[in-house]
Amino acid sequence: MRYDFDKQINRFQTASEKWDQLEEHFGDKDLLPMWVADMDFASPEPVIEAIKQRAEHGIFGYTVISDEYLDAVVNWMQVRHDWAIQKDWVCHSPGVVPALHFIVQSFTQPGDKVMFQPPVYYPFSKVIANNGREIVYNPLKYENGRYQMDLDDLRKKIAGVKLLILCSPHNPVGRVWTKEELAELGRICLEHNVLVVSDEIHFDLVLSGHTHTPFAAISEEFAQNAIICTAPSKTFNLAGLQISNIIIPNQKLRKVFADTVDKHFLGLPGTFGLVAAESAYRHGGEWLDQLLAYLEQNLDFLTAYLQQNLPELKVIKPEGTYLVWVDCRGLGLSLKELEQFMLQKAKVAFNQGYVFGPGGEGFIRINIACPRSLLEEGLSRVSAAMRSLKKG
Numbered sequence: 001m002r003y004d005f006d007k008q009i010n011r012f013q014t015a016s017e018k019w020d021q022l023e024e025h026f027g028d029k030d031l032l033p034m035w036v037a038d039m040d041f042a043s044p045e046p047v048i049e050a051i052k053q054r055a056e057h058g059i060f061g062y063t064v065i066s067d068e069y070l071d072a073v074v075n076w077m078q079v080r081h082d083w084a085i086q087k088d089w090v091c092h093s094p095g096v097v098p099a100l101h102f103i104v105q106s107f108t109q110p111g112d113k114v115m116f117q118p119p120v121y122y123p124f125s126k127v128i129a130n131n132g133r134e135i136v137y138n139p140l141k142y143e144n145g146r147y148q149m150d151l152d153d154l155r156k157k158i159a160g161v162k163l164l165i166l167c168s169p170h171n172p173v174g175r176v177w178t179k180e181e182l183a184e185l186g187r188i189c190l191e192h193n194v195l196v197v198s199d200e201i202h203f204d205l206v207l208s209g210h211t212h213t214p215f216a217a218i219s220e221e222f223a224q225n226a227i228i229c230t231a232p233s234k235t236f237n238l239a240g241l242q243i244s245n246i247i248i249p250n251q252k253l254r255k256v257f258a259d260t261v262d263k264h265f266l267g268l269p270g271t272f273g274l275v276a277a278e279s280a281y282r283h284g285g286e287w288l289d290q291l292l293a294y295l296e297q298n299l300d301f302l303t304a305y306l307q308q309n310l311p312e313l314k315v316i317k318p319e320g321t322y323l324v325w326v327d328c329r330g331l332g333l334s335l336k337e338l339e340q341f342m343l344q345k346a347k348v349a350f351n352q353g354y355v356f357g358p359g360g361e362g363f364i365r366i367n368i369a370c371p372r373s374l375l376e377e378g379l380s381r382v383s384a385a386m387r388s389l390k391k392g
């Protein structure tokens with residue numbers, strides 16, 4: 001089956017954060033939304049069919065995680081990631097961010113140090129701060145147009161750190177960390193008794209020429225010292241169904257995590273999340289391959305468009321995710337001016353880089369998971385605004 005990613009689907013009044021919250025977030029409902037990390041594409045047909053069928057049943061009582069569901073998850077990890085996991089390693093959480101919250105509560109005490117690598121997905125800092133833990137930044141290095149981990153800086157700061165939250169692949173800079181990079185990081189964490197939480201929610205969204213390495217697949221030692229956060233939500237556009245799979249090979253860690261989830265009475269997944277995730281992992285591979293090809297073309301389109309029309313904006317070529325990190329410092333605008341320019345003159349809602357923490361200032365994050373016509377509309381709005389800025 002050929003999927004039509006060019007098709008525009010109206011998302012207004014579908015309780016969509018991205019489309020229906022523009023006024024609340026930006027004070028203007030007439031913006032083109034290219035911010036929140038979900039996609040403007042329909043999920044795979046088999047997923048929609050499975051949900052319809054389950055809806056027809058008509059009874060939506062309390063759930064359990066079935067053996068068939070776990071089989072589908074285990075098989076996906078093996079086939080798509082060459083990662084052999086066991087069914088009982090899979091723990092439920094309604095989402096990865098709630099899971100990070102449970103992990104911080106389970107494995108650290110108030111005042112403990114938790115490290116991460118900004119600029120990065122902004123809830124990491126909230127999860128740490130909201131739980132009264134201390135943030136330790138290990139900023140990424142940006143050299144010659146490419147982001148790297150700064151492991152020298154990490155070594156200097158790691159004493160006393162209890163937990164490291166890794167973003168792999170990395171949102172927003174788009175790196176798909178190599179096995180070697182992860183191995184070096186993992187060794188340092190083992191030496192210093194630092195538990196690694198690897199947020200791998202973007203793991204299926206890897207562009208050609210790159211391979212995602214699940215952190216826990218590198219070695220048994222790493223697996224025993226890691227919690228891997230996965231979900232079908234980014235991959236298949238299921239974020240509204242609130243289901244994620246937190247994979248914990250170490251039995252002791254798993255028990256502590258599961259107890260925390262139970263304490264909050266969040267152990268039962270929603271009916272439709274279970275149905276959709278199982279179907280996506282069983283039948284969604286072909287859709288995903290077509291999606292990745294489409295995203296790759298969107299990326300090429302964006303890159304060529306900016307080079308031709310907006311050379312001041314520099315694309316940091318992503319290796320994974322559908323989020324593109326763009327360096328706008330060439331415009332010479334202050335943070336406020338850049339934000340106002342995009343919102344008030346271009347009328348496009350991007351994520352501003354500064355929200356991703358130190359190192360994000362002067363960048364924007366563009367979500368390219370939309371029909372090409374929408375991407376083109378967004379870019380032409382920016383280009384027209386730029387022409388009038390230059391004239392003015």
Ligand SMILES: Cc1ncc(COP(=O)(O)O)c(C=O)c1O
Nearest residue numbers: 037095096097098121171199201
């Ligand atoms: C790195 C990362 N982790 C987690 C999430 C959100 O996870 P969830 O919706 O499962 O809480 C996102 C969404 O953008 C993300 O980019």
